[in-house]
């Protein structure tokens with residue numbers, strides 16, 4: 001058989017058949033993100049026959065992108081990523097119809113109707129927040145979602161379809177990895193990263209502007225007013241006397257490391273030096289990668305405190321931490337290590353602490369390329385199923401797809417040479433509040449937490465909602481959006497300052513939380529725990545009515561993402577059947593809840609604005625109906 005050389009898809013058609021390639025060519029797909037993975041992905045897509053692509057990114061091109069985002073050149077610096085990505089990709093395949101959006105995927109312009117246009121959606125994002133938002137819209141629009149991610153040499157390519165796999169959020173709250181409980185940082189660290197976070201807070205406390213709630217130790221103002229010996233006083237306070245005070249709690253079990261912390265007294269320092277000298281010091285050629293001795297940490301701490309105080313006093317301005325500021329980095333490195341010595345945590349080099357303090361993960365073009373390649377392979381399998389099952393409903397289009405993990409190094413002896421692992425897709429987590437249970441349990445201190453904090457920290461930050469409304473005890477207590485009247489905004493603002501308790505939200509209160517922008521209705525069960533700090537709230541999928549409020553701790557209640565590493569089995573029909581049944585029930589339950597919410601919301605709206613603006617109320621109801629009909 002000879003190839004028709006005038007047809008650029010002749011080869012693909014031989015492999016996949018003309019019908020599928022034609023289908024791929026005419027199907028609309030969405031790429032979210034035009035960065036490291038997005039550029040690779042767009043190039044792969046236009047070269048493999050995807051001709052109808054919309055791409056969205058809110059960023060502009062920075063000079064630091066050019067080493068790996070190959071669709072951009074120096075002359076493009078400052079221009080829209082999606083626009084330039086489109087222009088360059090068109091030179092590879094001028095037949096393509098690419099629409100570039102310079103905007104935020106979380107904006108209401110890109111809502112449910114926008115997502116419903118696409119056969120598949122591919123995420124090439126760099127943040128969890130936007131991924132969670134896209135996950136919810138893909139579930140609502142019932143569009144298969146592909147998600148690629150890399151962190152240095154590590155990478156992942158995954159595919160999700162409503163009812164037939166886990167969703168992106170089934171693994172639990174991924175934000176949990178990035179934030180730490182206040183008490184861990186303030187008094188009970190167990191890892192170097194906890195010490196680094198603390199050291200950055202110490203930097204702010206000494207020389208910067210202090211954020212409320214970050215009060216890790218006080219009394220520095222007085223010490224810093226002195227012109228001499230302030231460095232020793234600070235050292236003695238934070239690494240000796242404060243720690244000795246903490247160590248009064250002698251029960252080993254309360255300490256995460258299992259050891260009682262020790263103040264850096266001369267005696268303890270000598271003991272540490274003696275034990276260090278028995279270990280052969282590893283000779284590392286690079287200066288930055290050598291771990292300082294405890295004496296060096298003490299000296300460097302004092303030197304950097306003196307230098308930074310001088311700089312602050314001379315400029316008369318507060319300083320902010322910058323990983324590329326040598327004095328600041330030396331302070332954070334030495335303080336992190338001294339604290340690590342306090343808490344029996346192994347010390348780390350300036351190089352390692354710099355990457356922890358600056359949240360630096362090197363971006364590696366090769367990993368991006370591998371991930372993008374897999375995303376397109378899996379997209380082909382999915383498009384094949386969509387093509388072959390046109391007109392049918394509830395089909396598992398990702399049946400033949402696998403998840404792929406790219407590891408930095410082989411994990412076991414038996415897999416010596418392997419760094420790319422195909423994995424069985426996780427099945428959905430019945431506790432996942434996004435795709436399964438539609439219910440969330442929140443443990444918080446209702447006596448102290450304000451409604452504003454509940455909305456900002458829990459609903460928006462932790463649960464990734466964009467425009468939440470809250471119905472409590474048959475009252476619409478919070479809503480946001482552009483269509484609010486001025487008097488409504490005013491009363492919401494007043495209410496936001498009140499505590500949950502003052503608003504009647506107490507132990508066992510059941511809230512109904514809605515976010516139309518994500519097509520979400522959740523029951524939120526409140527567990528009041530007055531013994532915890534306001535910041536130490538926790539969130540869990542499902543209704544954990546069985547767990548007593550005292551037993552619930554923030555760290556234990558968020559489950560870590562899991563991924564299976566079993567051998568590949570492509571036959572998951574059984575799971576699929578179970579999922580369909582679940583899905584039916586879930587859909588009915590969601591529908592009931594939504595009607596319930598709608599009814600209550602109408603009642604409340606009528607009561608609120610009966611006299612003021614009747615047309616407004618009826619319009620709102622019509623709008624909601626429109627959304628509901630669209631859902632079918």
Ligand SMILES: [Zn+2]
Pocket residue numbers: 166167168169170171428429432433434435436
């Ligand atoms: Zn889920």
